[in-house]
Amino acid sequence: MPNSAKKQKHILLVGNPNVGKSTLFNLLCNKNQKTGNYAGVTVASHEGTYLYKDEEVEIVDLPGSYSIYPTSEDEAIFTKYLIEEQEKYSGVIYIADALNLKRSLLLYQQIKDLGIPVLMVINQVDLAEKRGLHIDSKKLSELLGQNILESNAKKNIGIDEIRESIFKDEFSVSDKPYFDIPSENLGLVFKISRQIEENNFYKVWTLIAADTYLGKLESVKTQLNQxxxxxxxxxxxxxxxxxxxxxxxxxxxxxxxxxxxxxxxLLTEKLDKVLVHPILGYLVFGIILLTIFQSVFFIAEYPMNWIDAAFAWLSETSRTWLPEGPLNSLISDGIIPGIGGIVIFAPQIGILLYFLYLLEDSGYMARVIFLMDRFLRPFGLNGKSIVPLVSGTACAIPAIMSTRNIENVKERLITILITPFMTCSARLPVYSIIIAL
Structure with a gap:
């Protein structure tokens, strides 16, 4: 890196879930961050840098969110960084989904009303055109008073224009708020704004409207009368x-x-008629799961036999070369077989998780979440619970970690508690011993 290059900009990458933020982040910073096809894939912020015209820019990819009011852990990370770290970044690149522009504009307006400099990028324009949607970006730019760029992150289109706009500081701050505080609450907002010395009325409104606002709501409540x-x-x-x-x-x-x-x-719309059908959808899901599990056991049989033979040979070799005694017994009959009993299940876990990755990357997992929501609701769960539950048949540890994107705390806790009860291959020997006893 040239000596003249200095880190001059700190930019946030924000937007709704599954609008291409992670893909855009990878292209801007030459990273290889994981992308997915259902909400909550990014549950922590990722940072990367790139150099453009002797200017170093740091990009922070925040989790996707539909609103600034957090309802899950990933949205809490988004809100906390966006508001509490406002002095540390130069502006926000807001990624809007061309297929769901109406939904994208809600969060965009909230960010603008917070007084944060924004540069809007409309992504997936090609998919919108395929569906017969035409977006008049020039007209939209006039109505919003906002510079707007178009991109196609999957085809690396519009990336240089984004870098150039960042270099030229084409971030805009709204002169007039989009949201007018309701008259019945205006007095209360004004009262709090004077108490906490905050001139942005909408920021004060969020203190009142949020359930738990980053620990600040309680301090505001104590200043209010009954x-x-x-x-x-x-x-x-x-x-x-x-x-x-x-x-x-x-x-x-x-x-x-x-x-x-x-x-x-589109082909996906034709497939969705079957994949999310109230009857055929469950049948297809059952067939896919049965096929995956049968394939896992069939494919994993070969590496498992190799691992078993390798550890048997290692145990026999140590028994032959080590002197007779407790140490020989400990290593040959205890440590080596014990490690082998664990490692032998690694192929099954790895292959199953790879199949789950293929389901997610193809977009089918998003359909499963929608499909299973109706089935899991009576048990106090939602559709997102199916991801950790299915993953739990491979290994409960990563499955429990994947519950972070479940918004409702009660549903997340129930999912965490029942995930260890999903039977995996490592538990089969334990079941066999218990049955024998």
């Missing part, structure tokens, strides 16, 4: 804000998006 607290129903305030924002967003969408009356149905 009458004020009765007016504070966070979920109601969030719904009120969302409705008002979408009323405004609908007007923007109607002026900027046009849809062709006829277009060719």
């Amino acid at each position: 009458e004020d607290r009765k007016c504070m129903v966070p979920k109601r305030l969030q719904v009120q804000e969302t409705i008002r924002r979408y009323q405004q967003i609908d007007g923007i969408i109607s002026q900027t998006i046009s849809k062709k009356p006829q277009f060719k149905e």
Whole structure:
């Protein structure tokens, strides 16, 4: 790196889940971060740097979120970094989904109202065109008062334009808030803003509207009298804000998006008619799981036999070469067979996790989450619980770690508690011993 290059910019990469943030991050920073096809793949921030025109830029890829109000651990990471670290970054690259622009504009407006400099990038424009959607970026830019770029992260289109815009500091701050504080709450917001010395009224509104706002909500509550607290129903305030924002967003969408009356149905849409069908969907899922597990045991049989033979040879060799006594017995009959009894299951675990990765990367896991939500609800779980439960048949440890993207704390805890009860290959010898006893 040239000596003249200095780290001058610190940029955040934000947006809804599964809009291509991680792919864009990899292209900008030449990284190889994992991408996925269902919400919550990124549950921690990732950092990378790149050099452009002798300027070093650090990019932080934050977890995807639909709102600044956190409902899960990954969204809490997003909100905490976005608001608490505002002085440490120069601006935000907001990735909007061309296929779901209406949904993307909600979080965009919230970030702008916080007074954060933003550069908008509309991703997956090619997929929108295939579905007959045309986005008038110029008109959208005028309505939002925002510089807008288009990209196709999968085909490496628009990356240089993004780097150039970052270099030119084409981040914009909103002059007028999109969301007007309701008149019935304006007095309370003004009162709190004076107490905590915060001039941004929307930032004060988020202190009231959030359930648990990064530990700051309690300090605000202590400053309110009993009458004020009765007016504070966070979920109601969030719904009120969302409705008002979408009323405004609908007007923007109607002026900027046009849809062709006829277009060719995509292959994924044809497959979804079967994959998420109320009856056929479960049948297909059962067949796929049965095929995967049969393949796992069939494929894993060969490396398992090799591992078994290798450890048997190692045990026999140590028994021959070591002198007779307790040490010989400990190593030959204890340590080596014990390690071998664990390692022998590694092929099954690895192959099963690889099959699960293929399901996720193909986009089928997102369909399974939608499909199983109806089935798991009576048990106090949601569709996302199926990912750790299926993973638990390979190994419970990574399966429990994958529960971090389940929003509801109760559902996440139930999933964590029942995941160890999913039978894996390593438990079969234990079951055999118990049955024999």
